[in-house]
Amino acid sequence: MRLIIVDGLDAVGKDTHAKLIYKRYKNRGEKVIIRSHPTTDNFFGRKAKKALTGEGKIDKLLASIYYMLDVLRSVKKYYKPDNPGTLIMVRYLIGTAYLPERLAKNGYKFFENFVPTSDYMFFLDALPEELVKRVEMREQKEIFETHEELVKVRKKALILVKNWNIIDTSHSIEDTFTKIENILDKLDKQI
Numbered sequence: 353m354r355l356i357i358v359d360g361l362d363a364v365g366k367d368t369h370a371k372l373i374y375k376r377y378k379n380r381g382e383k384v385i386i387r388s389h390p391t392t393d394n395f396f397g398r399k400a401k402k403a404l405t406g407e408g409k410i411d412k413l414l415a416s417i418y419y420m421l422d423v424l425r426s427v428k429k430y431y432k433p434d435n436p437g438t439l440i441m442v443r444y445l446i447g448t449a450y451l452p453e454r455l456a457k458n459g460y461k462f463f464e465n466f467v468p469t470s471d472y473m474f475f476l477d478a479l480p481e482e483l484v485k486r487v488e489m490r491e492q493k494e495i496f497e498t499h500e501e502l503v504k505v506r507k508k509a510l511i512l513v514k515n516w517n518i519i520d521t522s523h524s525i526e527d528t529f530t531k532i533e534n535i536l537d538k539l540d541k542q543i
């Protein structure tokens with residue numbers, strides 16, 4: 353099973369690009385599953401979504417914990433290494449960057465031991481100023497979608513993803529996806 357991770361900060365384009373990756377492999381006739389966290393099909397995902405619209409420090413912590421439990425549930429249910437096809441996980445390990453700074457790095461290392469990783473790990477990146485503009489177009493903001501939070505989380509995330517494929521999404525969707533596809537083409541040739 354090809355495991356593709358699409359991660360990044362809020363409003364960076366994770367779901368948009370995950371759907372384009374989905375179409376790429378689906379159009380080739382492959383079986384493709386996409387899981388975007390937090391999900392609404394289980395207790396942990398619903399609790400994470402609810403906490404994301406909260407206001408206090410406890411909501412931030414609960415959102416991160418429930419989110420990680422939602423990811424672990426998806427891995428257990430959908431990741432079958434011997435099965436053909438592609439599993440795309442949106443919002444995966446970088447949820448640990450939303451934890452307080454003293455916990456983020458250790459949380460990442462801890463969960464990295466429990467979830468599968470691959471060469472197909474993409475961290476979509478953009479400057480917080482750009483992300484705030486995108487968030488302002490939304491009806492409802494989440495707890496981490498302020499400039500201050502985006503700056504803090506991005507700083508932690510960029511330390512965690514040093515071995516990932518880092519893609520700048522400040523350009524058009526088409527240009528960004530071309531960069532992603534070039535990496536996918538190289539990786540696909542290796543399997």
